[in-house]
Amino acid sequence: MMTMLKSFKLINFERITKSYFFAFIANHLIYYPTPVSLTYAWSFGSLAGICLVIQMVSGIFLSMHYSPNIELAFSSIEYIMRDVPNGWLVRYVHANGASMFFIVVYLHIFRGLYYGSYMKPRESLWCSGVLLFVLMMGTAFTGYVLPWGQMSFWGATVITSMVTVIPTAGQYILEWLWGGFTVKNPTLNRFYSFHFVLPFVIAGVTLIHLALLHRAGSNNPIGSDTGVDDVPFYPYFFSKDLFAFTVFIFIFGIFVMYFPNVLNHPDNYIPADPMKTPAHVVPEWYFLPFYAILRSIPHKAGGIAAMGGSIAVLLIIPFNNTSEIRNTTYRPIFKVFYWLLLASWAILLYLGQCPVEDLYALIGQILTVYYFAFFFVLIPVIGKVEAALAHYKVDNAAPAAQAKSYSIVKSRFGTN
Template sequence: VSKIKSFLPVNLPRYLTKNYLVSLLSNHIVFYPSPISLSYAWSFGSLAGITLVIQMISGIFLSMHYTPNINLAFSSVEYIMRDVPNGWLIRYIHANGASMFFIVVYAHTLRGLYYGSYMEPRQILWCSGVILLLLMMGTAFTGYVLPWGQMSLWGATVITSMVTAIPFAGQALVQWLWGGYTVANPTLNRIYSIHFVLPFVIAGMSLIHLALLHKVGSSSPIASDTGVDDVPFYPYMVSKDLFAFTVYLLVFGIFVFYFPNVLNHPDNCIPADPMKTPAHVVPEWYFLPYYAILRSIPTKGAGILAMFGSLMVLFLIPFINTSEIRNTTYRPLFKIFFWLFVSDFVILAWLGQKPMRKTFIFAGQIATAYYFFFFLVVIPVVGKIEYALVHHKSES
């Protein structure tokens, strides 16, 4: 605290500690101790929070003009784009904000994997982050349906039809989900309601995630939890986050103002037609790796299990890890497997947009096998190999 008083007015430190509400906020924002070795890779968490706020505000403004009706939804989006003052800007911010959200969160997750943020004492913190990722995916899927273009309709049909893979009750469940025998107006109304509510659930879960983070503290690149190298969050980390936010806004602005539709599928600019199936149904880019896993398994039920398993396996990482070294930089063997995994994830995303041909299916099966191999074999086994090598060297 003494380090930061020189940066504040004379009476402000006393006010920050005397007022209960202000002291609560200041303890978690101003005086919160952070390892001095944190790099810009740790800014992705705060950028994710900022993106959530942007998405919620822009979404509320869009909901004022959107009509959740299959006969009016597409027209209401066009009305927002053409007639609502600055509606085009709000819509492009919201549409591209979803992609920016996943870019930031995927980078945040990879940073956590690289620097061992799932290791003790942060197991529950990691699991809360995985829950946030699942909630994000649910929100993104429901949001993709709302414009009611061709990809919206058929994407909703394909994804919700997965429920039929549940033995015995699958058909009844999908009809309950649809509100009828096909994806129609009741389905759109339910999806709109879910999409409106989920961001507030994410906001609440984010507070839990932050509370867990501040309980155990931020992980450090040098894996030091002693607190010796900690500095106040303000002004050291705030200045880093502000610079990262500036770069983020620059990239975001390039997408919004120069390439607003580059991340969207052109078929979604066509009104939904239940009588005409698109030549190639694909989800948004951030779902492509999991879609590739789904398609790589020839059996429907097994494919669905593999797709959901590729997300559920993230919960296991803190409990199957055997390494005592957090930073992958100091784990040469694991580093090779880690960057192969990153490459594998990119390959899965590329395969997810390709047509169903034998070559792409076979490549998807290999990529899927390595995806699960990394989590279920590499993470628990490489740690034991490292332990054995270190102890063998020390004994010799």
């Protein structure tokens, strides 16, 4: 053991880091300056990267046994579950890993909203994150179709039919997606190709996201880029991320081992039947808030536009924000509306799985209006109101402070 330690000491790390590759790794992973005030809320970004790796590795192993054919797809899933050694584990890791991935990313997004990670100089960083989110949604949707169960088939039919609202070109796009005039084998082949390629696109955009992060620097709970001490990422925040990873793996393992199907839809264990429509066609749970917004608007084109806008609206936040303060903790007015947004999002998630009824539709419409009002109205207006109140207090406090100072001087030194 001592011999190994001595040989380890003989390694010249200074010489190794002169290499461009190792110097790059050292600068961005080891010596990267990190604000000392970061909390565990900043570990969600690292966990998202780990989830991406888990999904890519497990997906590659699944692709070795999966058959992208409508006659064999469902049977190949059962073959993986029953006959492939540890195939059940790989499949459950991949299926539940998608849910864990979205949970981590949603927490990452709401943390960014709370701490103002979209403000200058991180506008491009925020927009690249929204692009990653859209790519994730596309990857998850194409993957949802691959088991070729009842919900896979009808989900693909319903969701892809939305492109028909595009004037003139909509029908041509739909036929290209389907590979014909209905959802059949060419559709499954296309979705399998997209699902295999998109994770590598996500990995590439993730590198751009990290480059933009390291250019602007990490945000912090204080909300200031000046006056905050920095420490190297390793070992301080590496150990913090390692602990967060341990907790994540523990929770992830509970789902995989004990509740592997709690986040999946039972209808997807029924082979696809084009002649029988499920009682209630729903997407995966992580799409339910946007699906609820879609169903809240009776008009087809309006609902689709609202659903797309509910995602695209995240891109405008850096440009319509008027607040001078990043951290929502120091914004008491905005904090109330932020938590109302979070509550409305959670209720929309619940409504997305409910049957279409008048009460659910009414609640969905109210929450949809608030969702868009938060981004288009409340963010710019509240920022101006808070700034006006802050300047008003400062302007009114100045004469009082001067009068108090004058009285102190007068009491001590008297007047001539």
